Amino acid sequence: xxxxxxxxxxxxxxxxxxxxxxxxxxxxxxxxxxxxxxxxxxxxxxxxxxxxxxxxxxxxxxxxxxxxxxxxxxxxxxxxxxxxxxxxxxxxxxxxxxxxxxxxxxxxxxxxxxxxxxxxxxxxxxxxxxxxxxxxxxxxxxxxxxxxxxxxxxxxxxxxxxxxxxxxxxxxxxxxxxxxxxxxxxxxxxxxxxxxxxxxxxxxxxxxxxxxxxxxxxxxxxxxxxxxxxxxxxxxxxxxxxxxxxxxxxxxxxxxxxxxxxxxxxxxxxxxxxxxxxxxxxxxxxxxxxxxxxxxxxxxxxxxxxxxxxxxxxxxxxxxxxxxxxxxxxxxxxxxxxxxxxxxxxxxxxxxxxxxxxxxxxxxxxxxxxxxxxxxxxxxxx
Numbered sequence: 001x002x003x004x005x006x007x008x009x010x011x012x013x014x015x016x017x018x019x020x021x022x023x024x025x026x027x028x029x030x031x032x033x034x035x036x037x038x039x040x041x042x043x044x045x046x047x048x049x050x051x052x053x054x055x056x057x058x059x060x061x062x063x064x065x066x067x068x069x070x071x072x073x074x075x076x077x078x079x080x081x082x083x084x085x086x087x088x089x090x091x092x093x094x095x096x097x098x099x100x101x102x103x104x105x106x107x108x109x110x111x112x113x114x115x116x117x118x119x120x121x122x123x124x125x126x127x128x129x130x131x132x133x134x135x136x137x138x139x140x141x142x143x144x145x146x147x148x149x150x151x152x153x154x155x156x157x158x159x160x161x162x163x164x165x166x167x168x169x170x171x172x173x174x175x176x177x178x179x180x181x182x183x184x185x186x187x188x189x190x191x192x193x194x195x196x197x198x199x200x201x202x203x204x205x206x207x208x209x210x211x212x213x214x215x216x217x218x219x220x221x222x223x224x225x226x227x228x229x230x231x232x233x234x235x236x237x238x239x240x241x242x243x244x245x246x247x248x249x250x251x252x253x254x255x256x257x258x259x260x261x262x263x264x265x266x267x268x269x270x271x272x273x274x275x276x277x278x279x280x281x282x283x284x285x286x287x288x289x290x291x292x293x294x295x296x297x298x299x300x301x302x303x304x305x306x307x308x309x310x311x312x313x314x315x316x317x318x319x320x321x322x323x324x325x326x327x328x329x330x331x332x333x334x335x336x337x338x339x340x341x342x343x344x345x346x347x348x349x350x351x352x353x354x355x356x357x358x359x360x361x362x363x364x365x366x367x368x369x370x371x372x373x374x375x376x377x378x379x380x381x382x
Contacts, residue, residue: 270314
């Protein structure tokens with residue numbers, strides 16, 4: 001029987017040991033989480049690709065340099081590193097604000113673990129949680145916006161036509177009614193206009209194909225600043241900090257104007273509510289490494305390196321409202337409809353971008369990350 005098995009290859013053989021050499025550096029480099037190895041002086045010994053994106057610099061520049069070049073010496077991350085060395089345990093902190101003299105503000109989940117092979121060294125991992133939080137809020141807002149799309153369509157069909165008749169009748173009454181009743185006719189006409197305007201605002205949540213092209217975001221900002229400066233923000237100082245080297249945004253010019261005009265108007269109204277004479281609105285653009293989202297097509301991850309920010313020195317947004325700020329019918333204003341920021345979130349999401357808000361008393365900043373325009377003709381030549 002044993003000869004039968006050998007003849008037909010049925011003998012179970014022990015597999016030969018794999019000759020594949022495992023490069024741990026390549027494995028760490030492929031991780032989507034930032035990984036750094038710091039020595040006993042908190043200087044960089046190793047940094048993977050995600051770490052380069054997180055810190056906004058190459059490993060060639062950072063290796064051998066101390067972490068204090070990027071973060072202030074009293075930053076809480078150094079306490080985490082110290083505890084990991086002292087106790088020989090993995091120490092974790094969530095929602096730690098990573099902001100320093102050379103590091104853009106981010107919230108991250110931080111873990112520090114002592115290295116067994118390298119005494120005194122610590123393996124530091126950082127996972128950006130600000131983008132994930134912004135995406136979660138934005139997706140919630142977009143789903144809520146979609147839920148009112150059907151309602152908007154029904155209202156447009158069932159309400160706008162009768163409203164036109166009511167408004168026309170009110171206008172006829174206004175011309176023939178005695179003075180005592182004319183005021184009521186004007187009231188009916190004004191209320192019909194108000195309801196129609198509200199329905200039209202809700203219609204903007206409808207799903208329409210977005211036509212995108214190369215857009216100079218600085219020209220968009222300049223247009224918004226002129227509109228605001230000649231109208232609702234005439235008495236407010238504008239401070240501009242633009243990166244002139246930025247490439248074009250892949251977007252829709254009119255809708256980007258609508259987004260930024262809405263944000264600037266909110267900032268102006270927040271400042272006006274405080275009646276402070278030193279009110280300022282800061283408009284800024286720049287390049288931010290490492291912001292990526294899964295592409296809508298499912299092919300790879302979309303890069304969102306360009307950011308636009310609108311910052312004011314108003315009173316700030318209450319904590320209980322901040323989480324739901326981009327949802328429909330949520331407003332900090334007594335007379336607000338709560339549709340403005342929901343529409344902003346929808347337009348940004350339609351662009352494949354991200355919007356986030358950072359607010360505290362005396363400072364509120366809305367930051368939008370947008371995709372770069374890539375010329376298809378150039379990609380064909382590559």
